[in-house]
Amino acid sequence: MGARRHKAYPIHVRELEVQEVFDVTPLMRRVVLTGEQLGAFRSNGHDVAPFRTENADDHVKIVVLDGDPSVAPPVQDDGHLDWTREALGRARDYTPRRYDAENRRLELDFVRHEGGLAAEWAERATPGTRLHVAGPRGTTVLPPDIDWYFLVGDETALPAIARRIEELPPGTPVTAVVSVASAAEEQTIKHSADLRLTWVHRDTAGPNGLMDAVRSAPWREGQVYAWAAGEAGMLRPLRRWLKEDRGVAPGHMDVAGYWRAGQSQRESGEVLRRLHDMTELSVPYAVRAAVSLDLAEHVADGRTSVPELAEAAGITRGGARRLLRLLADEKLFTLDEEGSVGLTPLGAALTEETVHNMLDRRRGFSRLDDAWPGLLHTLRTGESGFQQVKGHDFWAELAAEEGLGRTFDEVLGHWTRQWAPAAVELLGLRDEHVIDVGGGTGGLLGEILTACPGTRGTLLDLPSTAERARAELAADGLGARVGIAGQSFFEPLPADGDVYLLAQVLHDWPDPEAAAVLRRVAEAARGKRVVLVERIAGDLDDELDVAFDLKMHTVFGSGERTEEDWRRLASGAGLRLTGTRQVRENLFLLELRTG
Numbered sequence: 051m052g053a054r055r056h057k058a059y060p061i062h063v064r065e066l067e068v069q070e071v072f073d074v075t076p077l078m079r080r081v082v083l084t085g086e087q088l089g090a091f092r093s094n095g096h097d098v099a100p101f102r103t104e105n106a107d108d109h110v111k112i113v114v115l116d117g118d119p120s121v122a123p124p125v126q127d128d129g130h131l132d133w134t135r136e137a138l139g140r141a142r143d144y145t146p147r148r149y150d151a152e153n154r155r156l157e158l159d160f161v162r163h164e165g166g167l168a169a170e171w172a173e174r175a176t177p178g179t180r181l182h183v184a185g186p187r188g189t190t191v192l193p194p195d196i197d198w199y200f201l202v203g204d205e206t207a208l209p210a211i212a213r214r215i216e217e218l219p220p221g222t223p224v225t226a227v228v229s230v231a232s233a234a235e236e237q238t239i240k241h242s243a244d245l246r247l248t249w250v251h252r253d254t255a256g257p258n259g260l261m262d263a264v265r266s267a268p269w270r271e272g273q274v275y276a277w278a279a280g281e282a283g284m285l286r287p288l289r290r291w292l293k294e295d296r297g298v299a300p301g302h303m304d305v306a307g308y309w310r311a312g313q314s315q316r317e318s319g320e321v322l323r324r325l326h327d328m329t330e331l332s333v334p335y336a337v338r339a340a341v342s343l344d345l346a347e348h349v350a351d352g353r354t355s356v357p358e359l360a361e362a363a364g365i366t367r368g369g370a371r372r373l374l375r376l377l378a379d380e381k382l383f384t385l386d387e388e389g390s391v392g393l394t395p396l397g398a399a400l401t402e403e404t405v406h407n408m409l410d411r412r413r414g415f416s417r418l419d420d421a422w423p424g425l426l427h428t429l430r431t432g433e434s435g436f437q438q439v440k441g442h443d444f445w446a447e448l449a450a451e452e453g454l455g456r457t458f459d460e461v462l463g464h465w466t467r468q469w470a471p472a473a474v475e476l477l478g479l480r481d482e483h484v485i486d487v488g489g490g491t492g493g494l495l496g497e498i499l500t501a502c503p504g505t506r507g508t509l510l511d512l513p514s515t516a517e518r519a520r521a522e523l524a525a526d527g528l529g530a531r532v533g534i535a536g537q538s539f540f541e542p543l544p545a546d547g548d549v550y551l552l553a554q555v556l557h558d559w560p561d562p563e564a565a566a567v568l569r570r571v572a573e574a575a576r577g578k579r580v581v582l583v584e585r586i587a588g589d590l591d592d593e594l595d596v597a598f599d600l601k602m603h604t605v606f607g608s609g610e611r612t613e614e615d616w617r618r619l620a621s622g623a624g625l626r627l628t629g630t631r632q633v634r635e636n637l638f639l640l641e642l643r644t645g
């Protein structure tokens with residue numbers, strides 16, 4: 051069984067002129083275009099082939115410039131066109147209703163309505179009016195095994211439906227259902243097919259009129275080719291019906307939303323562009339690559355040619371050229387015609403430390419991004435997407451390269467030192483032994499030991515981080531008052547503490563692991579104070595950084611917890627939440643007690 055496929059053509063633009071304008075029905079205006087450029091010609095140094103349209107649902111882009119000299123029409127290049135944004139904004143898709151190559155007549159049908167750029171042009175068009183027409187940029191090649199056609203659409207699909215019916219060989223079975231505004235919009239189609247055509251008049255048919263007509267239209271014998279176009283919302287139930295009720299395979303079905311109710315073609319183009327901008331990954335990856343290669347630094351150091359930059363960054367010239375082209379489009383770099391590279395003010399920011407900390411592959415924080423391909427896995431299972439994608443957890447990733455763990459600890463330490471003084475004040479410590487579980491490089495413990503001279507501390511973290519903490523605390527002159535435990539918090543913890551602290555630790559773990567850590571803490575603490583420093587998600591999550599929350603969920607399978615979640619988690623580990631106090635915006639001390 052074959053399937054429909056797309057055949058691409060080189061794209062050409064032609065300047066044509068209106069030969070004739072008339073109304074086929076009260077709401078359908080036909081514009082007949084003609085011109086030398088429907089034949090072969092040369093444009094901008096390139097050969098342009100004669101106009102051709104091979105399939106009934108081909109489309110051309112008409113460019114409605116209306117003689118506005120400030121908007122340039124697309125320029126012919128070798129097989130493609132160079133468009134300005136403005137010209138693209140004035141381009142609309144139309145189906146060639148009929149093309150007569152011998153007489154150079156290209157017919158386009160316009161649905162008459164107010165506010166449409168092309169429709170209003172068609173209202174004004176008179177013989178002699180000029181119009182740029184681009185394309186078709188390709189055509190659909192139908193599968194070879196079609197026994198009959200099922201065609202559905204509204205006025206916007208009617209040119210393609212009518213053309214298909216007219217062009218089919220005599221006797222070909224066709225069932226068509228066409229929705230039009232009223233009986234006055236029915237058109238006469240000259241054909242020799244075996245046609246069963248139902249017109250649905252929207253002024254009398256009611257909201258389900260089209261689908262009712264579709265269901266009662268004759269379904270013929272053999273292999274169908276189903277084609278439908280028109281308003282996107284109207285097509286949704288039809289697509290489902292064709293697929294699920296009639297079992298039409300995708301290769302024998304083409305259902306195309308030509309427009310959306312309440313949206314102009316321009317607006318719906320903008321919606322799609324916005325979605326594209328939202329989802330296109332090239333820029334985020336390219337910026338990260340540039341930062342990881344110190345590209346902005348190399349330019350700032352005076353390397354301004356692509357080969358020099360490629361060599362300094364240790365990448366290929368082809369790669370450097372492509373990367374810089376994209377980043378120049380994003381206005382981070384400049385790239386002139388001679389290939390000379392410069393830095394914009396925005397691009398200069400790529401050299402900043404905070405940018406490197408977040409985006410540079412050589413630094414630990416950037417590796418959080420590696421979890422994103424695992425998002426679906428996390429959503430389906432609640433498990434770490436990072437683990438699924440990389441085969442190890444985030445902490446193992448950091449431990450595998452010295453630079454990753456060190457830079458992660460530095461960034462976290464910097465953040466922790468910002469809130470630590472406020473937390474220490476709230477903790478109200480005097481001469482206790484504080485065990486900082488998952489204490490990082492000691493930002494909080496160092497603050498405690500400095501602010502409360504009677505205290506002593508134990509910092510517990512994975513071995514490489516614990517060693518960095520030892521060096522940092524010693525450098526601050528606190529070495530004598532601190533013990534270092536390089537171990538996992540899933541193992542038994544030192545039992546001689548008066549206060550067990552866990553700052554920003556449990557939000558990295560899903561409930562089962564977080565509960566396991568808390569059980570270790572409860573075992574060791576036996577009645578002593580347990581304090582968490584964590585965020586508390588509100589019922590209304592607008593205070594929460596929702597992107598960060600989803601990222602943490604994907605990296606660790608965890609996520610921020612509400613007060614109720616914390617209470618439940620604690621009680622599962624034999625601990626009781628006795629109070630919460632705010633350290634700063636969305637960071638809290640949570641006091642827990644055993645028993």
Ligand SMILES: C[S@@+](CC[C@H](N)C(=O)[O-])C[C@H]1O[C@@H](n2cnc3c(N)ncnc32)[C@H](O)[C@@H]1O
Pocket residue numbers: 445462463466487488489490491493494510511512515537538539540552553554555558
């Ligand atoms: C988000 S950091 C918090 C560090 C510190 N408490 C702070 O607030 O700055 C989490 C810490 O947990 C540590 N960690 C991760 N897995 C661990 C494990 N199995 N045992 C002990 N520590 C672990 C990491 O090395 C890291 O230092």
